[in-house]
Amino acid sequence: MSEQGTCRPGEVVPDCGIYECDCGQAHHWSTDVKGHRFPPHPQGCSGSTWTLKDPAHPTD
Numbered sequence: 001m002s003e004q005g006t007c008r009p010g011e012v013v014p015d016c017g018i019y020e021c022d023c024g025q026a027h028h029w030s031t032d033v034k035g036h037r038f039p040p041h042p043q044g045c046s047g048s049t050w051t052l053k054d055p056a057h058p059t060d
Contacts, residue, residue, distance in 0.1 A: 006049040009040045016056035021047030029053075 006022070007014065013032040020029055023046045030039055030050060041047045 006051050007038055008049055009038045011038055012036070013038060015052060017052050018054040018056075019050035020053045021045060022049045022051060023047035 007019070013019075013034050013036050016032065016034045018029055018031050019038070021041050023041070025045075032038060032050075038050050
């Protein structure tokens with residue numbers, strides 16, 4: 001992970017869940033599986049990282 005809770009495209013997904021890009025538009029989402037690699041951001045998106053917004057398997 002690049003920073004606390006954020007990952008860059010191409011890095012390995014640390015936890016299953018729904019990730020949002022940091023472009024500020026809150027409209028680009030990626031559902032990722034642990035162990036896969038994060039996809040690039042959509043064309044024209046100014047985001048640079050993915051942040052976990054909704055874990056697939058909460059530990060609560």
